[in-house]
Amino acid sequence: xxxxxxxxxxxxxxxxxxxxxxxxxxxxxxxxxxxxxxxxxxxxxxxxxxxxxxxxxxxxxxxxxxxxxxxxxxxxxxxxxxxxxxxxxxxxxxxxxxxxxxxxxxxxxxxx
Numbered sequence: 001x002x003x004x005x006x007x008x009x010x011x012x013x014x015x016x017x018x019x020x021x022x023x024x025x026x027x028x029x030x031x032x033x034x035x036x037x038x039x040x041x042x043x044x045x046x047x048x049x050x051x052x053x054x055x056x057x058x059x060x061x062x063x064x065x066x067x068x069x070x071x072x073x074x075x076x077x078x079x080x081x082x083x084x085x086x087x088x089x090x091x092x093x094x095x096x097x098x099x100x101x102x103x104x105x106x107x108x109x110x111x112x
Contacts, residue, residue: 009034026088059092068092 006015009031016031024030024038057070062081069082080087095101 011038060089061092062086063088063090 006017007021007029008015009021010028011030011034014031021029021031022035024035030038055072055074057072059068059070060079060081061068062084064086065081065084067081067083071077071079079089081089093104095104
């Protein structure tokens with residue numbers, strides 16, 4: 001009987017062989033499909049930050065300690081949590097109405 005090693009993705013909990021799994025930036029095993037979703041999300045958040053006008057405050061929440069803070073777009077400060085110093089941040093989005101919130105919740109990145 002052949003011995004095969006399957007690795008479990010820490011995000012979707014499916015099993016994959018060695019060629020279809022990698023480590024993410026937090027050193028967890030993630031399949032290529034989930035890794036692609038993560039990078040697309042990061043690019044989208046970075047684009048939202050770059051689209052903001054100068055001196056417009058952008059609200060963030062730290063993914064590590066859940067601290068909420070804001071940084072102005074033209075600020076020379078590094079974009080990191082002032083409380084714990086981590087750089088894994090989420091942009092807080094303001095929704096226009098209920099339909100905007102519902103359509104955003106139907107996004108594939110929230111699937112588990």
